[in-house]
Amino acid sequence: MSATGKPGSDSSTTGGSPEYLFRDIEKKWQAHWSKTGAYTVSNDSSKPKFYVLDMFPYPSGAGLHVGHPLGYISSDIYARYKRLKGFNVLHPMGYDAFGLPAEQYAIEHGIHPAVSTDNNIKTFRQQLDNIGFCFDWTREVRTSDPGYYKWTQWIFLQLFNSFYNRTTKQAEPIQRLIESFEKTGNAGFPIPNDKFSIGVSSTGNGEALRNFDATTWKAFTEKTKQDILMEYRLAYCGVGEVNWCEALGTVLANDEVINGVSERGGYPVVRKKLRQWYLRITEYADRLLEGLTRVEFSEAMKEMQSNWIGKSSGAEIDFAIKGSEKILKVYTTRPDTIFGVDFMVVAPELELIEAIKSSGQAKEVDEYIAYVKSRSDRERQAEKKITGAFTGAYAINPFDGKEIPIWISEYVLAGYGTGAIMAVPCGDQRDFLFAKHFSIPITNIIGEHFNGEEANSTKDAILQNSGFINGMPMRDAIEVVISKIEEMNIGVRKVNYRMRDAAFSRQRYWGEPFPVKWNNGIAYPLSSGELPLELPHVDSYKPGPEGEGPLANIPEWVAQELETNTMPGYAGSSWYFLRYMDPTNEKEFCSRKASDYWGQVDLYIGGTEHAVGHLLYSRMWTKALYDLGFIGHDEPFRKLVNQGMIQGSSRFVYRVRQTNQFVSAGLKDQYETDELHVDVNIVDGLELDTDAFKQWREEYGDATFILENGKYICGALTESCASRYEYESGFTGAAQPWEGPLRTIESTFASLARGHC
DSSP: OOTTSOTTOSOOOSTTOOOOOHHHHHHHHHHHHHHHTTTOOOSOOSSOEEEEEEOOOOOOSSSOOTTHHHHHHHHHHHHHHHHHTTOEEEOOOOBOOOSHHHHHHHHHHTSOHHHHHHHHHHHHHHHHHHHTOOOOGGGOOBTTSHHHHHHHHHHHHHHHTEEEETTTTEEEEHHHHHHHHHHHTTTTOOOSOTTOOSSBOTTSSOOBOOOOOHHHHHHSOHHHHHHHHHTTBSEEEEEEEEEEETTTTEEEOGGGEETTEETTTOOBOEEEEEEEEEEOGGGGHHHHHHHGGGSBOOHHHHHHHHHHHOOEEEEEEEEEETTOSOEEEEEESOGGGGGGOOEEEEOTTOTHHHHHOOTTTHHHHHHHHHHHHTSOHHHHHHOOSOOOEEEEEEEEOTTTOOEEEEEEOTTSOTTSTTSEEEEOTTTOHHHHHHHHHTTOOOOOSSGGGOOSSSOOOOSOSBOOSOGGGTTSBHHHHHHHHHHHHHHTTSEEEEEEOSOOOEEOOBSOSSSOBOSEEEETTEEEEOOGGGOOOOOOOOSOOOOOGGGOOGGGGOHHHHHTTBOOOBOOTHHHHTTHHHHTTSTTOSSOSSOHHHHHHHOSBSEEEEOGGGTTTHHHHHHHHHHHHHHTTSOSOSOSBSBEEEOOOOEEEEEEEEEETTSSEEEOGGGGGGSOEEEEEEOGGGEETTEEOHHHHHHHSGGGTTOEEEOBTTBOBOEEEEEESSSTTHHHHOGGGSSSTTHHHHHHHHHHHHHHHHHTO
């Protein structure tokens, strides 16, 4: 801004006053800050400490986007304020350099991600310096640097070599579990995964064998022992479903799949089972909830995390299946409604379906399962259209013998609860709509509370048509039914969580290699002395055979039987706030002295979009490191401020499904289309430059267009500027970039002032 108050000028004169040369003065003082180390801090000071942190950026594009300074300016001013108040202020910056965005950018531009990332970081650094932030650059970290990800791999090994002791409610070394198995078997340490078994009971009832004594443990083969231990490890390997595109020969992220086809090329995508790594974050569910009472997050943020964890209490009930020895297990928070169950709905992925489907319904069931395989969990949950298929099988109500039809539908997911629900259409609107759609008779157990036009989820009704709980208030009946279920040995009281274990592997190149070798189907960890296991250079990022990652194409890698998956983008960001405390330490990820001095981040500024991702993962990693004695605090961030988002107008094109033909927005309703983001730089207002579009990406080179009035008109939507293609133009391309940030910065400081941070 010039001295006249108008932006866009470096100098001006007012009433004969000398020119104020902004650029020259900025350069002078920035050089002085750098030369004198004005913002360099030590880990030992007589001053009180204060740790101010921004969420570090992905260097995955041509430069900063306008949203980055939104938080950075706020934290910068506050860091300066606390410094003037006499605090020793840690205010570092680095780069979240691994992950899919950086790899995609490199592929699109035909360069190695290491090169593109380094180039982009140079641009980011120049832009950050030009703005004049007070970062301590001596503490810079890059998650893709081997000196950094050595410690990401090391922390992974700590998780791999630990289990969660439900008695002491903390992580402990896996060796303690092994010692307990050798003395008393797994008494006191039930296998966390309800679906895992080590065989079938000798009683002849087909019951899964899940317990063993010390003698049995010692007799197990090495493979069986390691398979059992894998069911306890905090970082473990299992089998998970991924989005598989046969035509592209690769696994796709959820964001790369639209309506069952690949965003690029429009090829069919199905769900495929592959080897995956996971973090057992579910073991920390209660502690993650409890920790929210001890941190200064907004109530909205706390609610988002609480809802994501989704703790509920209820019962798991066993339903016999007519004409079968199989059992259908159902989790419900409303066992009081068991006499109102009119049908069951099972997730289409459950293996049980193959065993119970009737011959008359087999074709319909198989066709429906094939349809669901092309759908992501996100699409299934968002779907408003009612779909399903009757299996031809019936469950038996354990209390009145009623035969209950078993259906499959995409709205039930295998990963939640048992993957099956008991549907009570008089009390649940989704069940009601399903019953109406498929003409399933509805039982009324809540009397006048049900009008036949919509469900009523009340807990205040007096039960009717409900056997031994008839005439009882619903709230009282919940406990009565659970007690009866346990008395009859047909179920158990249970606490359930919506949150699933966190997927921790990607079939991609640009990520941390797992420090794991395979031998005879057993995963063995590398030693700490073998770290870092460095990412090898490759000339091609093509996926490996059968959906494995690109590392599976490297003969030297495969010959050593090293893991071919890489860690996800969030691995390095789950602990970076600790590395800033001691960034040059080659012996430890962070010394205990440094972490004890800096402790929690006192002020963390970042977006709400990380509520159920980065913020939960970093909280879990911190708690695990605390449990194992490496740090002295179990919550990473004392106060979190969400700075809001700058919004802009995105543009979309509409591809006719399974073609490379694109139809203008005004005509799209005449076709079955997929909506795709398009770079705003090749759109003038709403009109697409079709020639530029064909050159934008290789797969659009032969695109054809259905125009309206000779033009291709794009769709538009106002959304966060941190969108997919904001990286193409960079911060410098934003018009009047200070207007939105300044308004939001004022709001951020109002929040800080209210909180007396």
